[in-house]
Amino acid sequence: MKKYACLLLFAIMLNGCDDGDLVPEIIDFEGIDPKSCDTETNELIYKLKPQEALILQLEEGTFDDVAGEKEISINETGLPQLVYRTFDGIISSSNICDAIRPTSPNVINEAKAIGGKITIKTTPNESEPAADGSTKINGFNHSINMSNVSYLITGGTQVQPDFYFGVLKTSTYTSPVVSFTATNAAQCNQTQLYNYSANTSMIIDDLDPLLIQNTETTEPRKSTITATQNKIVFNTYKTASITANYFCKTPRPTTPEIDETWKAVIDGVIEVVTTKLDNTNYKHVITLKSVELINSGGLKFKLATTFVFGEIITQ
Template identity: 30%
Template sequence: MKRLLGIFTALLLITACDDGDLTVDTIDFSEVNAQKCSSRDVIYKVKDSEMLILAIPASTFINDETPEGNPIEVNINSTIQVIYRQYNGTASQDNICPTIPAATPNLLEEWNATAGTVQITTTAVKTVNATTGITQITGYKHFIVFKDITFQKPNGTQVYETYTFGNYTTSVSPLAFGFDEEAEKSTCDNRIFNFSGSESFVLDLADYSTLFQNINTTTPRTALISATNKVAYRLFTGTVNDAYFCASVTPTTPTMAQEWLANDGITNVSGIIEVSTTTFGTGFQHTIRLKKVTMTRGNSNFYLGDDYLYGSVITP
């Protein structure tokens, strides 16, 4: 009797668990690089006959680092979609990117996410000049994770508390910093300008009269970058010059595309403006160097190196 009761109990447990929604299939794209369709806002991964698709507006990926522990979060909906597909042969971008996808291989199974959140953590991709120590931002790496995502499958549902999609990288053009060594003093105030086409590098210094004296130096004069000794790099949509910055009303064109501001300095550590003065004909040449300066925009930054030659200014 006890034996029959045990068998009956086991049968009840098996029957109770078989609700048609608990079949768990494994999808693993961890070793696959993400790609983007050139003509559509679709990021995808392909592994043989399988494809994992994220349809998401390109504007979701900002070219700036996200604060630590504070990723971008967007909900899966009719605009932001996550889809898993399996085909009867090797899949490719032709199955997802064209307006009219390739007819082969044939689609065998499709899962559509019905709920969940897409989390994006962004960090800058940088290169470092081994000689000068100057860093350049060449792109942004977006680490994508799906949280509490529910897939509707042909035979039920499948839920992941955390599913890692992986990295998707966007490229940016490194700032040219095409400046030469000939800087100039503003015609309207005490700012120092260095221009290169659509680039400007501006020193707006409260300590101008201290740094730029018509007396030869034996040791450089120095000041710290601060709220009153400002250093700013700006990139515009067209050529800029002294007249642009000295206009009583800021011209409507060109427009500013990027602005990077130097971090405040720390005595004997970083953010130091250094000026050396020598005679130059009947005038004086002031050579300006920026020591251990970091430029910041939003949450992103790059390093100008230990010793950046800003340029020289001639005064009568």
């Protein structure tokens, strides 16, 4: 961030005496997508025309992985900074992002915003359903709008009409992979099941007691996910150290530490098919149908339309 701050300050010092009149119609970057100098931090984003640049510098972490809307005020000092520049030749991203910028073209005019409001609306970039019906969250779309932006010009200030800066797409976030070995599934009691991998787990609480019975099925037993029955929780963990010893304990262990928690949206269905293995043992295959998971931030993704939770053996 210090690098970018120095670049903007250097340019302002070079051009502080050239505050030529700013005509609002000149600042028109409609239809040009914003780009980022660093896709990890997204501190400095910009829009380019052949000899013009509109540069927005923000605090690191402004574009976070949380759906919602935020407003940020532009002030004369500190961040964010919004700067408009014109050049005496054709420019590229190196004129904005490089630590040592090209010696040409030169900045011939610069106007720095001293007031206004930035509104950022963040929505997840959810994939189209795959062949199995599953979806993924592949980053976020950050829609940026500017309002009441005032620029310092010769003789005072000038306010530009509200305008749409554009959408910045970030891809540092991907929804977790939900995949289990069927035979890892187990039963704590009649109303609680679990399955796990090294760094994920899925627990079904308040299972409909009619689903697991030692009677062969001719048709799958079915029960709907509700707010009080068949509650499904999927967790990811910060370390890959989950074993069967983690489950069936009250309270549940605090280690390994949970990274993310997702819950099943109501109206999905749990199906169980039971077959008799021998005189005493029955195998129950548990399948989730049309289940969608949601986290506390409102992010959602869908499991495969038919997702095998696992299989358990009872006597």
